[in-house]
Amino acid sequence: MHPLDLKPSRAVNSSIIAGIAVLTALAFLGVWIGYRQLHFNPAVLAMRTELPGTVPALQADSLIFRIPETLVAAAPERYDAASLSDKINGKAELYLAAGFRSLTARRFSPIKLPDQWVEAFFYEMRDASAAFSVYSMQRREGAAPSDVAGFSRETSNALFLAHGAYYVELIASDVQPPLQEAARNLARAFVASYRVSEKQITETEIFPDAYRTSDEIKLLSAPVFGCECLDRIYTAFYEIQGERMTAFLARQDSAKSARNLALQYREFLLRYGARELELNLDVPGVHVLKIFDVLEAVFTRGPYLAGVHEASNEDRLKILVRTLYQGIPETGNGA
Amino acid sequence: MGPEDLISRRNFLARALQAGLTGTLVAGGGILFYDPDGPMPPVVQAVSLPDFSISGIKKQLCIVHGPDRKKSLRSAFQALGGMESFIRPKDRVLIKVNAAFATPPQLGATTHPELVSETVRMCIESGAAYVAVTDNPINDPQSCFELTGIGPAARQAGARVILPDPGAFAPLTVPNARLIRNWPVMVGPFEGITRVIGMAPVKDHHRSGASMTLKNWYGLLGGRRNIFHQDIHTIIQELSIMIRPSLVILDGVAAMVRNGPTGGSFSDLRRTDTLIVGTDPVAVDAVGASLLQRSLDQLPFLEKAEAAGAGTVNYESLNPIRITAG
Numbered sequence: 001m002h003p004l005d006l007k008p009s010r011a012v013n014s015s016i017i018a019g020i021a022v023l024t025a026l027a028f029l030g031v032w033i034g035y036r037q038l039h040f041n042p043a044v045l046a047m048r049t050e051l052p053g054t055v056p057a058l059q060a061d062s063l064i065f066r067i068p069e070t071l072v073a074a075a076p077e078r079y080d081a082a083s084l085s086d087k088i089n090g091k092a093e094l095y096l097a098a099g100f101r102s103l104t105a106r107r108f109s110p111i112k113l114p115d116q117w118v119e120a121f122f123y124e125m126r127d128a129s130a131a132f133s134v135y136s137m138q139r140r141e142g143a144a145p146s147d148v149a150g151f152s153r154e155t156s157n158a159l160f161l162a163h164g165a166y167y168v169e170l171i172a173s174d175v176q177p178p179l180q181e182a183a184r185n186l187a188r189a190f191v192a193s194y195r196v197s198e199k200q201i202t203e204t205e206i207f208p209d210a211y212r213t214s215d216e217i218k219l220l221s222a223p224v225f226g227c228e229c230l231d232r233i234y235t236a237f238y239e240i241q242g243e244r245m246t247a248f249l250a251r252q253d254s255a256k257s258a259r260n261l262a263l264q265y266r267e268f269l270l271r272y273g274a275r276e277l278e279l280n281l282d283v284p285g286v287h288v289l290k291i292f293d294v295l296e297a298v299f300t301r302g303p304y305l306a307g308v309h310e311a312s313n314e315d316r317l318k319i320l321v322r323t324l325y326q327g328i329p330e331t332g333n334g335a
Numbered sequence: 336m337g338p339e340d341l342i343s344r345r346n347f348l349a350r351a352l353q354a355g356l357t358g359t360l361v362a363g364g365g366i367l368f369y370d371p372d373g374p375m376p377p378v379v380q381a382v383s384l385p386d387f388s389i390s391g392i393k394k395q396l397c398i399v400h401g402p403d404r405k406k407s408l409r410s411a412f413q414a415l416g417g418m419e420s421f422i423r424p425k426d427r428v429l430i431k432v433n434a435a436f437a438t439p440p441q442l443g444a445t446t447h448p449e450l451v452s453e454t455v456r457m458c459i460e461s462g463a464a465y466v467a468v469t470d471n472p473i474n475d476p477q478s479c480f481e482l483t484g485i486g487p488a489a490r491q492a493g494a495r496v497i498l499p500d501p502g503a504f505a506p507l508t509v510p511n512a513r514l515i516r517n518w519p520v521m522v523g524p525f526e527g528i529t530r531v532i533g534m535a536p537v538k539d540h541h542r543s544g545a546s547m548t549l550k551n552w553y554g555l556l557g558g559r560r561n562i563f564h565q566d567i568h569t570i571i572q573e574l575s576i577m578i579r580p581s582l583v584i585l586d587g588v589a590a591m592v593r594n595g596p597t598g599g600s601f602s603d604l605r606r607t608d609t610l611i612v613g614t615d616p617v618a619v620d621a622v623g624a625s626l627l628q629r630s631l632d633q634l635p636f637l638e639k640a641e642a643a644g645a646g647t648v649n650y651e652s653l654n655p656i657r658i659t660a661g
Contacts, residue, residue, distance in 0.1 A: 077474075085561035086473040088597050089435055090542040093564060119438075138594050141602040158600040171599040173439040 070182050073109040073117050078102065097221050098133040099126030101165075110182040118183045121169040122190075128164055129232060132201055133219035135162035145215070148187040151204075159183045164196030203234040203249050206304070208327035211238040211320065224248070225296075225309055229264040235309070238323075240316045246309040247324050258300040262287065265298050265307075281318055283325045288317070297321050301328040382505045382522055387531040388579040389421060389614065394646075396613035396653045398622055401660030404588055405453045407610035410660040411584075412457060415612065421582050422530055424462030429528040430454060430494070431580075433535045433551050434470040434485050436597060437478040443591045443604045445479075446534050448488030450586055454532065455492035469497040469524040470554045497524045504557045512573045514566060519557035520577070533583040533616065537607070537623045539595030543567040544634045545627055546596045547620040548583040549575050549645075571636035575616065575645035585611040585619050587626040610660075617646025618653055 077087065080102050085092035087105060095103075101124040107117040125131040135151055140160070146152040152161035157172040157179070170186055172179035204217050214237060222231035225248075233250045252258040266287045270276070274291035281288070286299035295317050298307035306324050311317035342350075397414050399407040412418045422428060432446035440447050451468060458466045468489040472479040476498045480486030486496050497503075503523025509515040525531070535551035542564050543550055552574040553560065563570040587609040594603045607626045613619040617640045624634050631637055637648050647653070 074478075085564065090540050090546070090564055090567070090596050091594075092561065094541055140594070140600045143600070143602065155600040155602045169599060171438070171442075174441065175601065 070118075070185060071109045071111055071114065072106070074107040076104055076106045078104050094137060095123060095125075095134055098137075099130035101125060108182060108186060110178045112178045113176065116173045116176065116179055118173070118179055118186065119169075119171045120186055121171070123167040123169075125165050125167055128162075128196070128201055129219060131162045131165050131167040132204075133221060133232070134167045135160060136216075136218040137220075139216060146184075146187075148184060149191050152187065154180070154183075156180075159187055161187055161191070163191055164194060166190075166194065203251060206249060206327055206329070207234070207236040207247060208323050210323055211240050213237045213239045213244070227265055227268045229261060229268060233305075238320055240319050241313075243311065243313055243316050245311045245316070245320055247306070247320060248309055249304060249306045249324070249328075252303050252305055255300065255302050258303050258305045259285070261305050262298045262300050262307075265305075269296055277314075279314060279318065281321060283321055286321060286325075288314075288321075299325065301325060302330070304328050382507055383509075384507070384520075384522060384525055384578050386579045387528070387581045389530075389581050392420070392614070394613070394615045394618070394653050396611070396615060396618050396622070396650060396655040398655050398657050399610045399612070399660050400608055400658070401610070402588060402606070402608050403660060404447055404449045404586065404610065407588070407660040408450060408453050408457070408584070408612070410658055411610060411612040414656045414658050418457040418461045421614075422458050422461040422463050425464045426458075426462070426529045427465040427527050428458045428463045428467070428530045428532065429524055430458075430466065430468045430489075430532045430534055431551065431554065432468055432470050432485055433546075433554065434476070434479045434483050435472045435474075435554060437472075437475060437482040438597075438599075439482065440484045442598055442601070443536055443589050444538065444596065444598050445483040446485060446536060447586055447588070448484035450534060450584065451485050451494075452488040452492040454534065454584065455489055455494040458530075458532075459493050463530075465527075466494040467497050467524060467528075468494045469499075469521070471499040471521045471557065472554065473560075499557075507577070509573050509577045512577075514563060514570050515556075515573045515577060521555045521557060530581040531578065533580045535583075535585060536589075536591065537585060537587040537626050538591040538598070539593050539603075539627060541595065543571060543636060545620070545624060545629055547623040548580075548585050548616045549620050549636065549640055552578050568636040568639055572639035572643050572645075575636075575640035576643045579645070580616065582612065582614050583616045583619050585623050587611060587623055590623075590626045592627055613653070613655075615646035615650075615653060617641050617648055618650035618655075621648045621650045622655070 079087050081096060081100055084095060084100060084103060087103060104122045105119060107119045109117045123134065125134065132151060140155050143153040143155050146154045146159060148159065149161040149163045152159065156175045159170040161168050168187065168190060170183040172183055207217060217234055217236045220233050220235060222228055224230035224233040233248050235246050235248045238245050238247055252261060266289065269289045269291055272291060274289040277288045277290055279288050283299050286297060288295060288297045295311040295314065296307065296309060297317055306328060308317055308320050395415050397411040399411045401407045430451065432451060434445050436444045438444045455466050468485065480496055480498065489496050499521055503521050504519040505522050506517045507515065507520040507522065508517055533548045533551055535548045538546040540546040540550065549571050553570065587607045589604045590607045591598045591603050592605045598604065609626055611619045611622045617637060621637055624637065631648055640646065641648050
């Protein structure tokens with residue numbers, strides 16, 4: 001029999017069919033890979049434009065993506081505690097000490113001024129008081145109150161606000177009305193989209209208005225007045241008969257915690273050479289101490305620790321202590 | 336399988352021996368070449384920067400008052416004997432600016448582009464063969480150079496703009512330093528350079544109290560340099576001896592008096608209408624401190640830099656030239 005006359009066996013047939021099937025499958029796979037390479041998921045492309053990319057997207061960023069009359073000018077930049085100084089250099093420590101979580105920054109341009117921009121910084125902080133702390137620590141000379149949020153103010157080219165756990169800076173590249181309007185629109189859109197519960201911070205409303213020199217209230221982190229035990233203390237400035245004094249206030253977990261903290265501060269002052277004075281004051285449990293020619297007072301009312309820092313005159317100190325004490329609600333539930 | 340496929344005993348033993356020898360050779364080779372220490376990092380020769388200060392001339396300082404940066408700069412160099420006193424024909428000049436943030440120049444967080452362009456032009460007028468402008472802003476260098484206006488200003492005036500790239504960094508140790516030891520520093524742009532000019536704005540700084548010409552060298556550091564913020568005054572002291580510039584230019588026309596080093600609001604700036612040019616960076620910064628109304632106690636890095644031999648805080652001892660730019 002001539003070899004060419006041989007009929008392919010059933011086994012050879014099976015091999016050929018299997019080979020063709022494998023090659024076909026590989027061909028399909030190749031076509032599919034090629035197709036996927038040419039049609040990237042837009043989300044992948046979007047991710048690739050981000051800069052450090054180590055921090056998950058913030059709610060803030062998606063909230064303000066579309067603002068009327070405003071174009072997005074640049075990809076969002078995201079920073080965490082390890083990379084924050086890449087963006088704001090030496091000022092990172094201020095945020096880190098106060099309870100920083102993440103930062104999303106992005107530039108926006110008004111349609112009318114495409115060459116100018118507003119850079120938005122959304123600092124996500126640990127909680128509302130941490131956001132208020134960094135807001136209060138960065139007062140701008142001549143800043144006017146703004147109506148975009150409960151805690152907000154603006155200068156000729158910038159708008160600053162604390163809203164819930166966010167501290168937001170909107171910095172315009174120049175002083176121009178369309179830029180400032182774009183900043184306000186961004187702020188309003190953010191506040192409208194990111195709802196927070198009312199009265200997250202009560203201390204700012206407790207400081208009495210009488211004798212207060214300005215609406216400037218700060219939230220300081222430890223060490224406050226040099227004392228490590230005093231952390232997250234609200235301060236406000238008062239002036240009585242020409243003397244400027246600082247009043248302080250901080251809500252604690254309980255009345256007992258507040259009393260313990262008052263005693264710790266008293267002991268701190270005594271340790272550094274303070275002398276306790278007996279003054280006739282209608283404030284229960286108040287401690288008045290003299291140290292380096294200045295007077296310090298500390299007392300509690302309910303869960304609130306309060307006091308006066310660096311007074312020079314006993315009578316004026318008494319006035320401020322009484323005023324402050326009367327301003328604190330008896331229930332301790334805040335205003 | 337037929338009887339012809341059966342292997343003989345002799346054949347089996349020979350093949351088993353061959354397989355055994357092969358396995359032994361492979362294992363022996365593995366043991367022979369085993370490196371218990373693992374791969375070592377590449378050995379890189381630590382470098383140092385040359386001393387760019389100008390020998391043979393006494394320390395000079397000029398304080399110019401006036402709102403116009405370009406006029407003040409021209410006036411300062413005129414009073415100091417001309418840019419030719421500092422830049423010779425064929426010199427290769429590197430200008431280290433502060434381009435740390437992608438912010439517009441009018442916010443005062445970065446070196447003003449007008450000063451950059453005018454300095455570049457004056458260097459070229461003095462015969463410089465090459466002028467380059469550089470900084471190492473960690474945050475997107477391209478954006479920083481473009482949005483601050485420094486990049487376009489430098490290029491238009493005839494300078495080359497050098498952005499940081501990994502190949503530009505080499506480990507550097509400052510003699511007797513505690514912090515800058517085998518630390519990556521951007522030394523690439525200094526290759527072949529004969530004159531170095533530092534150029535910075537007067538700014539408040541959250542950690543150091545002030546950021547001026549000495550703090551400006553911080554921008555040459557690579558790696559996770561933010562750790563140095565924990566010992567900011569020492570790192571500035573070490574930077575003051577790491578690099579000895581030919582001259583420095585401090586822009587105090589609009590000083591950032593609060594919320595530095597980023598600022599952000601025009602209300603963070605105060606018009607102080609002063610430009611300081613000198614060959615002693617410590618003295619120049621000491622003048623800048625007075626614009627911020629900061630004492631030496633508030634800026635410990637100044638006295639630390641003086642103690643390290645980088646200059647004098649007593650700037651009056653240099654008999655500064657005081658002029659008002661017309």
